[in-house]
Structure formats: structure tokens, C-alpha cells
Amino acid sequence: MSNPATVIAAGGAVWRESRGSRQVLLVHRPRYDDWSLPKGKLTPNEHVLVAARREIEEETGQQVVLGPPLGVQRYDVRRNGGTTPKLVHYWAAELAGQEQEFEPNDEVDQLEWLPVDKAKKRLSYPRDVDILNGLDAVIPVVSTVVLVRHAEAIKRKDWNGKDTARPLTSQGTASAQRLTGVLAALGVDKIISSDAERCVSTITPYAASVGLPIELHPEISERGYGADPSALEGIANDAWKPGNITAICSHRPVLPALSKALGLKVGKFSPGAFLVAHRLADGRTIRERFSAP
The missing domain is CATH 3.40.50.1240 (Phosphoglycerate mutase-like)
Incomplete structure (x- = not known):
């Protein structure tokens, strides 16, 4: 039996300029053994912009400032024995200040900064590549x-x-x-x-x-x-x-x-x-x- 309640999540493509190259930050999730863009579900009554920044900072340990929107992903997830639609909102997220030290955890055990083209190849899901495809058009x-x-x-x-x-x-x-x-x-x-x-x-x-x-x-x-x-x-x-x-x-x-x-x-x-x-x-x-x- 499907669950009709939609799961709302938010995240971003974290970027920086390094030695003349634009790099983005990917996260590795050991539970799924995948490489993705940082994101997560909203808490009750949380604004989507606040959630995007919070999830990015919780998953990566990096402080960011949100910029233009990059799009919305729509797909189904397994939940309570059924399927539930999920919406994930993404923004360009510029690294604010110096890179912070990252502490691996059960949710995210690795981070990697990669040039945009290499990041697209590393990402595990085509939908994340679609989000990253829009980054250069909206920054700086x-x-x-x-x-x-x-x-x-x-x-x-x-x-x-x-x-x-x-x-x-x-x-x-x-x-x-x-x-x-x-x-x-x-x-x-x-x-x-x-x-x-x-x-x-x-x-x-x-x-x-x-x-x-x-x-x-x-x-x-x-x-x-x-x-x-x-x-x-x-x-x-x-x-x-x-x-x-x-x-x-x-x-x-x-x-x-x-x-x-x-x-x-x-x-x-x-x-x-x-x-x-x-x-x-x-x-x-x-x-x-x-x-x-």
C-alpha cells in the first residue's frame, strides 16, 4: 500500500574557486555506498532555505551561503512498506570562508572536492548530474x-x-x-x-x-x-x-x-x-x- 504523504527535502551544490578551477563538494554515504550532493529532509515547520543550509552544514561540516536555485528532483522512495513521492529542492551553495575540518560519521564518511566535469562522472545518480548541469549558468x-x-x-x-x-x-x-x-x-x-x-x-x-x-x-x-x-x-x-x-x-x-x-x-x-x-x-x-x- 502506498503512502501519499510527500517527503520534502533540501540541499545544494557546494562550490568554490580553487587555483582557477571551479570545484564542487560531493558526499559519500556508506549506507548506500553512493556519491551524491548533500541534502536531507525538512524538520517540522522548517523553512526550505533553512533546511538546505542546515543539511549541507551537517553533512559536510562546511559553512555556506545559499545562492540561486538549481531545480527540484522528483522521485519515489520506499517508506512504511510502500512508496512515497519525494521532492528535493537544490540551491547553489558557495563555501563561506575557509574549508572546515570534516569528521566522518555514520551518515557521511567521505567528502571530495572535484572539478565540475569530474564530479558529474563521480555522482551515482543521473538526477544529481542534472542539478549540477545548471550550476555554471547561475554563478557567480x-x-x-x-x-x-x-x-x-x-x-x-x-x-x-x-x-x-x-x-x-x-x-x-x-x-x-x-x-x-x-x-x-x-x-x-x-x-x-x-x-x-x-x-x-x-x-x-x-x-x-x-x-x-x-x-x-x-x-x-x-x-x-x-x-x-x-x-x-x-x-x-x-x-x-x-x-x-x-x-x-x-x-x-x-x-x-x-x-x-x-x-x-x-x-x-x-x-x-x-x-x-x-x-x-x-x-x-x-x-x-x-x-x-
Whole structure:
């Protein structure tokens, strides 16, 4: 009898530049005696980006920053005496800093850095080769922008104070806490926010966790945008500076114009939703949208 529940997993193609050659990291699993890309199942309520980074770091011992998506694998696995569909999401994952010492374990007993062409020959599964085939097309990334709508706030009709001081709900506060792991997985190193309390509170947990300042910009608040819509151009130019991984937190009425200034075409954002956009050296932009974590 088959089990209809889909298993969701995440992982990545870990890469680095070494002596003029691009290398990727493969893992050997003794249980299956195979060579594959690092991946693993999501824990309950875990965001897929957080899971991808966690599984990579647990299996390889290496710290990474997630980049553009590489695709999704779909196949069946044996489970509880039947078959279950499995979805595995992959991202390009750049090695962050120096290579860390690896300790073999029951799950992964060997690692090997290989040039991309040799890695394709070493991989045990054609589906992993398909993922690796997309790597060169999406790296290196010049800059990244993470565009965030603030998390759920108390409704205007239920708030008697100034609108700029309107706080998050308890659900919004919890979403802001979960956003911390997402921004960490993406390696955000610059934070821009509206000066409204609901935006600042959305981004503060991550800023505090990594010791980053929050650059407050009244011009991307609802009131500030209404006073001078042209100010968005300066924000966009700052966010796309080469080398930046910038999170920008703003408001639903401002986001369409802010997205346009950033050169992005997006629709409506629900509270806490975010867009990840990677700009490549050839001028292309690769985008992904996610609901609130």
C-alpha cells in the first residue's frame, strides 16, 4: 500500500574557486555506498532555505551561503512498506570562508572536492548530474536583494497610536523570529528598513543575531514614499552594489514601486512574504518568491 504523504527535502551544490578551477563538494554515504550532493529532509515547520543550509552544514561540516536555485528532483522512495513521492529542492551553495575540518560519521564518511566535469562522472545518480548541469549558468552572483514585506501587524482600526508605531501581532513576531534563519541562510550582510515599527521589528531579530546595524530609510515608509516617490531610486542603487546581500523591509503600498526601481517585476506581497533576487555578471536576474516563514 502506498503512502501519499510527500517527503520534502533540501540541499545544494557546494562550490568554490580553487587555483582557477571551479570545484564542487560531493558526499559519500556508506549506507548506500553512493556519491551524491548533500541534502536531507525538512524538520517540522522548517523553512526550505533553512533546511538546505542546515543539511549541507551537517553533512559536510562546511559553512555556506545559499545562492540561486538549481531545480527540484522528483522521485519515489520506499517508506512504511510502500512508496512515497519525494521532492528535493537544490540551491547553489558557495563555501563561506575557509574549508572546515570534516569528521566522518555514520551518515557521511567521505567528502571530495572535484572539478565540475569530474564530479558529474563521480555522482551515482543521473538526477544529481542534472542539478549540477545548471550550476555554471547561475554563478557567480554579483549581488543579491531580499525584498521583505513586514510581518503581520496589528490592524489600523485596532490601534490608537501613531501609525508608524503600530506593532506586530504575536503571530507577526513569531514570523520575524523565523525569518532570522532564512536571512542567515542567504548570508544577508546589509539591512535597509522603513522607520515604521512594524518593519523594524520584522528585521530586528536577524540584525541582533549577527550584529548588523539597521539602516533606517523613512523614504520607503508609507508616509515617506507618498511625500517623495523618486527617493526609491537611491535605495535601489545602494542595494545592488556589487558584493552586497541586502535585505530591504517595506510596506505593501510601497513594494510595487520599490520593486520597479530595483528592476524587478513582482505582484502582491502577503504579510511576511519575501522575494530573493540574484543579479549575475551577465546582467540576468534570478528570482524566487516565498510566503512568510
